[in-house]
Amino acid sequence: MSASASSKAQPPLGSSPRQNIRGHLLRVVVAALASMALITLGLLAWNMTSQRRLAEAEMGRTVQAIAAALDQQLLVTTAALQSLVSTMKENADPERLHRIAEDVMTNHPYWSHVILRDDTGKILFTTAISYGAPAAGTDAVIPWINTALLTGQPQVSNLLYGPIARAPVAVVFVPARGPDGRQYVLGAAVTAIKWEALLHEQRIPSGWVAGIIDRDGVIVARTRAAESSVGKLAPDWVREAIQTAPEGHASGPALEGEPLSLAFARSHVSGWTVAFAAPAKVFEAPMRRSLMLATTVCVLALGFASLLVLVYARRLSQAVVGLARVVDAMREPEAKLPPSPGIDLAELASVYESMQTTDAHLRRVEEERLTAMRELQHRVKNDLQAILSLIALESGQSNGAETHRILGELQGRVEALRLIHSRLYETSRVGTVELGGYLRELCTNTVALYGRSIAGEVTLRASVCEVYVDHNTAVSLGLIANEFVTNSTKHAFPEGAGTIMLDLDVPHPGSVCLTLTDNGIGIPEGQTRASGLQLIAMLAEQVGGEPQWTVGPGTQLRVMFLI
Numbered sequence: 228m229s230a231s232a233s234s235k236a237q238p239p240l241g242s243s244p245r246q247n248i249r250g251h252l253l254r255v256v257v258a259a260l261a262s263m264a265l266i267t268l269g270l271l272a273w274n275m276t277s278q279r280r281l282a283e284a285e286m287g288r289t290v291q292a293i294a295a296a297l298d299q300q301l302l303v304t305t306a307a308l309q310s311l312v313s314t315m316k317e318n319a320d321p322e323r324l325h326r327i328a329e330d331v332m333t334n335h336p337y338w339s340h341v342i343l344r345d346d347t348g349k350i351l352f353t354t355a356i357s358y359g360a361p362a363a364g365t366d367a368v369i370p371w372i373n374t375a376l377l378t379g380q381p382q383v384s385n386l387l388y389g390p391i392a393r394a395p396v397a398v399v400f401v402p403a404r405g406p407d408g409r410q411y412v413l414g415a416a417v418t419a420i421k422w423e424a425l426l427h428e429q430r431i432p433s434g435w436v437a438g439i440i441d442r443d444g445v446i447v448a449r450t451r452a453a454e455s456s457v458g459k460l461a462p463d464w465v466r467e468a469i470q471t472a473p474e475g476h477a478s479g480p481a482l483e484g485e486p487l488s489l490a491f492a493r494s495h496v497s498g499w500t501v502a503f504a505a506p507a508k509v510f511e512a513p514m515r516r517s518l519m520l521a522t523t524v525c526v527l528a529l530g531f532a533s534l535l536v537l538v539y540a541r542r543l544s545q546a547v548v549g550l551a552r553v554v555d556a557m558r559e560p561e562a563k564l565p566p567s568p569g570i571d572l573a574e575l576a577s578v579y580e581s582m583q584t585t586d587a588h589l590r591r592v593e594e595e596r597l598t599a600m601r602e603l604q605h606r607v608k609n610d611l612q613a614i615l616s617l618i619a620l621e622s623g624q625s626n627g628a629e630t631h632r633i634l635g636e637l638q639g640r641v642e643a644l645r646l647i648h649s650r651l652y653e654t655s656r657v658g659t660v661e662l663g664g665y666l667r668e669l670c671t672n673t674v675a676l677y678g679r680s681i682a683g684e685v686t687l688r689a690s691v692c693e694v695y696v697d698h699n700t701a702v703s704l705g706l707i708a709n710e711f712v713t714n715s716t717k718h719a720f721p722e723g724a725g726t727i728m729l730d731l732d733v734p735h736p737g738s739v740c741l742t743l744t745d746n747g748i749g750i751p752e753g754q755t756r757a758s759g760l761q762l763i764a765m766l767a768e769q770v771g772g773e774p775q776w777t778v779g780p781g782t783q784l785r786v787m788f789l790i
Contacts, residue, residue: 282505283476286490290503291474293429293437298496300425301399304338305381305496307331308401308413311341315413319405321351325358337421339392346376346410355391365390368398372412375400383497385441386419386458395419395458397447397497419457422448434509436481440469440500447499456482461502465489469500478507660701663691663731666741669705670712670729677716684724685716691731694739696790703766704741704786707774710759710766711743711784719747719782741786749779 311328321343328341332354340355342362348369353362371382384398396416403411426437431450438449438456444466449456460466464479473493481487481504489504667689674687696704708729715727730742760774763784767774772788 283488283490286488286503286505287474287476287492289429290437290490290492290501293426293503294492294494294501296425296429297422297439297494297499297501300421301383301494301496304335304399304415304417305401307335308341308381308399308415311413312401312403315403315405315411317406319407319409319411322358325352325354328354335415337418337424339389339394339396339416339418342391342398342414342416344372344412344414346412348372351411353391363390368400368414371398371400372414375402375412376410383499385443386445386447388458389416392416392418395447397422397441419448419453423450423453423457426450431503432505435503435505436487437504438502440465440502442498444469452482465491465502469493469502659695659697662694662696662701662704662739664693665701665705666708666729666731667691670708670727673709673712674716674727677713685720686726687712687729688726689729691729692733694731694733694790696739700770700788700790703769704788707741707763707766707784707786708743710763714759715745715747715782719745719749721748737789739788739790741788742783744781744783746781749782750776 311324311331314327315324324343328343332338332341340353342353342355342364343351344364345351348366350362350364352358353364356362365387367387368384371384375382379402381402382400384400386395386397388394389396389398396418398414398416400412400414403413405411422439426439426448427450429437431437436449436451438461439447440461441447444461446456446459446461459482461469462479462482464477468475468477468489469491474491476488476490478486478488486507487504488507488509489502491500491502493500670687670689674685677685712727715725719725725745725747728742728744730740730744732740732742734740763774767786767788770786770788772786775785775787777783777785
């Protein structure tokens with residue numbers, strides 16, 4: 228068959244292709260509109276529950292923010308008491324502490340009084356009355372006092388009506404130890420007005436209510452009708468909800484009888500619960516408005532989508548017909564090609580060029596970031612070196628043995644951080660540290676620093692593998708090693724000579740074992756190194772490990788962790 232015959236056998240380019248395209252696009256439009264109609268029906272059914280969940284989520288974030296503010300205030304109170312406790316380590320004179328406590332109270336207007344009890348529960352003084360005057364306390368605080376003495380951690384009581392304050396208070400207790408080793412408990416009675424002020428600072432919307440409830444379900448503070456509700460039990464449904472979970476949502480009637488939707492979260496410091504509730508009617512009107520808005524948007528979206536598809540179908544149909552005419556003209560050797568149908572092929576080339584430009588830019592930015600990180604690590608290392616020099620200067624000028632000891636321990640911990648940043652700057656693998664070399668250098672420096680004060684010679688034996696870990700893991704393990712070596716050089720060798728062994732091994736792929744050993748006298752029974760042991764346990768937990776101690780003769784610490 229000739230070329231001319233083949234050409235005559237083809238359908239007209241101006242009609243058949245265009246009609247076929249329109250038919251296909253019409254089916255696409257119908258399918259799209261049907262799908263959007265189904266989506267609209269689904270949105271109408273889903274919108275009500277979605278809005279409710281969003282509101283509850285926002286209430287949950289708000290109540291968590293209030294709980295965090297409560298924890299912050301309690302930590303401020305605890306810190307103030309701990310500053311008083313620090314004065315007792317050098318001088319436990321109650322009368323002196325009474326005067327200092329009175330001065331501290333001037334910065335805490337919501338404190339009712341400060342009280343000091345010994346380990347038998349006897350009141351040594353209270354700032355509510357003159358020093359030496361007899362004071363009658365309440366036995367209701369004894370459980371928290373005993374817990375503070377037993378755990379060595381601050382405790383926060385439930386709401387009490389104190390005979391000294393003569394008002395609803397919550398007492399924050401901090402354990403203390405005098406120079407003679409005797410245990411005490413220092414407490415600050417904080418009036419409920421403080422927590423009410425804290426709630427009002429959160430700018431609770433009008434008509435809403437926020438409250439704080441202690442562990443027994445008693446209302447500590449409330450933004451609505453505080454005078455009549457503080458000290459009373461929260462509604463049954465509220466107590467039941469907060470006892471079943473540390474945070475969540477519940478609904479029920481308020482003390483005044485109004486239906487409420489409530490979100491609650493538990494304080495990590497006190498164990499109290501912060502509740503934030505909105506009247507149930509608050510959700511109804513916005514949900515109706517949201518439903519109407521969703522319906523309107525869906526209708527407009529359907530109309531706009533239909534118009535957009537029709538416009539695009541027209542442009543696509545014209546472009547395809549134009550391309551068909553160009554192809555038909557190319558069959559004729561001397562035919563003049565028609566004008567370009569206006570297909571946006573240049574946009575694809577522009578996108579590709581933009582991607583090339585973007586890739587080159589990102590590579591350049593990454594190189595600049597790595598350079599900046601190295602410069603930052605170098606500067607941090609220099610700043611830490613300056614801090615070490617300042618600590619050494621202060622330590623040399625200090626006359627107090629305790630101050631000298633604290634500065635010495637601080638110097639060792641800062642040195643651990645300095646070495647980390649030094650190795651981060653020097654390594655070729657950004658963000659990682661070769662752990663074996665780092666620990667060997669750190670332990671060598673620590674033995675050299677503290678071994679000078681030992682009558683004999685303390686030596687270090689190290690056997691380490693090449694292990695790369697991230698910055699945070701290296702910091703935690705470096706502080707563990709520093710703490711162990713520091714304590715060993717100070718306490719393990721009363722005769723003046725001994726050996727400390729460092730071993731870093733990879734027993735299994737992905738598992739690393741750090742072992743620190745000394746051949747000293749071991750940890751004697753009753754040795755007061757609890758703070759160091761707690762620090763090591765906390766640091767080991769940060770790397771996902773658990774310290775394993777072996778004592779006598781000598782002391783061994785093993786920490787297993789994963790990389």
